[in-house]
Amino acid sequence: MSVGLVDVLIAEDNTADAELVQVALEQNDRSFRFHLVRDGEEALDFLLSRGWYSERRYQDAPRLILLDIRLPKINGLEVLRVLRHDPRTRLLPVVLLTSSTLEEGVALGYHPGANSYIQKPTDFQLFRQIVHHLARYWLEFNEPPPLGGRVMDSW
Amino acid sequence: MNPSIRVLLVEDNPGDARLIRVALHEWTGGSCVVDVADHLAGALLRLEAGGIDILLLDLGLPDSQGPDTFAAVQRKGAGLPIILVTGTGDEEIALELIRRGAQDYIVKGKIDAQLLGRSMRYAIERANIMNENRRLNETLERRVIDRTRQLEAANRELETFTYSVSHDLRAPLRHIDGFARLVRERAGDTLDPTSRHYMDSIHEGTQQMGQLIDDLLHLAQVGRQVVRMGRTKLDTIVQEALAGLDQEPEKREIRWTLGPMPEIECDAGLMRIVFMNLLSNAVKYTRPRRQAHIEVAAELIRGRTVLYVRDNGVGFKMKYADKLFGAFQRLHRADEFEGTGIGLATVQRIVHKHGGEIWAESDTDQGATFYFTIGEGRERPDVTT
């Protein structure tokens, strides 16, 4: 794993939103390695190292996962539920992105276990600010859960 | 006179019975059929068998007395006209029973064929009319219930629709704003002032649309929400609403008069939205005033508690009053006073959800007062699935 590069997984089916998130993240002075998945199944394949991504190692788990609540095939809440159930992925930091207060309310009621919930605003400047602070916080200041061979949860 | 009138005479005294039968015979010239029962049980059995057109009922029977007799027969009789046969001195009871549905009464000892005839004729006619009325009312009631249910269903559909449409509009809006902004940044100094101005207008447009969508979403959400009633101190709600108001950009002098507010049954959260909207409007429309006066209080009007918010702002002409609460309806130009026109629609929705009413009084430049009531504890059945 390259030193200094930070892995971020973005699970977003909307191309334009994915592009805007990347633009916003790139404006930080960190170098990110983006991974984009377009639906819930792909997200799980990536994080659980199966299917297309069977070559990925758990040690290479992303430092931050931006998960849109609306994903085709398997939606964000379901993905999160699976992640929280699996000892290999239970502790990964996930920020759930919603489109409105009601969607957020639904998500919260579900108690899916995201680390944080963010509503995507319509104002792009605001959106940029949000993504910027989000990245800074989770990738610079927050201590990520320890990963790596011997620290699998409940091993 | 219908020749085949069938009379049920419920009378236990044979002498009285015979007198009545003679009178009946006289009046109808022999063309009515009289069945006689001398106790309640027998009368009820006979009623059950059907075919009776009218009852002559003595209240004093061996197996039942007074009002109970009447009640039993009335229940069994299902709309049949009943004429009471009473003794002298029983007029009070008779009148009481007439109030309860008996058609008329005759006094033993004063039985007169003419009187009896007229009484019976009227009784039969009146009973027919009453039954017809009752039937019409029931049909009407059923129709109202159906209609209400239809309206509620339509309402819910509309709210769901409004909700999902508004919701889905947010993403493309973000894209328009986002990519326009990125174009502008990439173009940097190569962009001439006019183009920069156009880009600004694009941004403003998206902001306005964003606000509209949010307001619509809010309105739809309020509509879908189940009302959670509870004992609420309105004073507290008003204070909370005040605290939640936007800071006005220019320091303005606003004189607040807050009258004592009652404690009522309502949904506190929704009531807060009502006050936030009304107060925010009052603040907005008093902007041209050097000193704004805003009053929030409760008044007793014709026995009902009426809450109101009054301001000394620019007001509006009463002839536009019916547009006031329509969604998207505005009475002032956007460049004079910003806003999407959803606020009052939301307020009305909430007030109606509480079974109350809302109305306003105003005149141009004379300020405005918004009155509303909260239904006397009666909650409109606005339940969401």
Place this chain on the structure above:
Amino acid sequence: MPDTSMIPIEILLVEDNPGDVRLTREALRESRMRNNISVASDGVEAMAFLHRANPFEKAPRPDLILLDLNLPRKSGRDVLEEIKTDEGLKHIPVVILTTSQAEQDILASYRLRANAYVTKPVDLEKFLKVVQSIEHFWLEIVKLSRS
């Protein structure tokens, strides 16, 4: 539509070191978002506050909890566990703000469903920066995205 972000954000700071309490308050005072800080100086007090038990019957419901792991009477870990298993409290974001950088502590916290974990730097400047970044994200951004 009136701006609901004018209603102050309620923060519960669970911290027994008075110096750290003071510094955290200072750092949060700089925020653009109006906030209200309540302090509990040990785990028992923290839980009483959250359950609105005597003497905290009128306690506000926090929008964010900053939790130190080293607490007297009841440890931060126990507090965290209680919060994240309580139906009424588990959705309140909990940011662990503590001196320990030990892997076991970080792991344990995430296992107990802490939302985030931040280590307190020794350096004053850095400490203020850290608290501000927490504030930036959890207060400004999370709240801002809801306006």
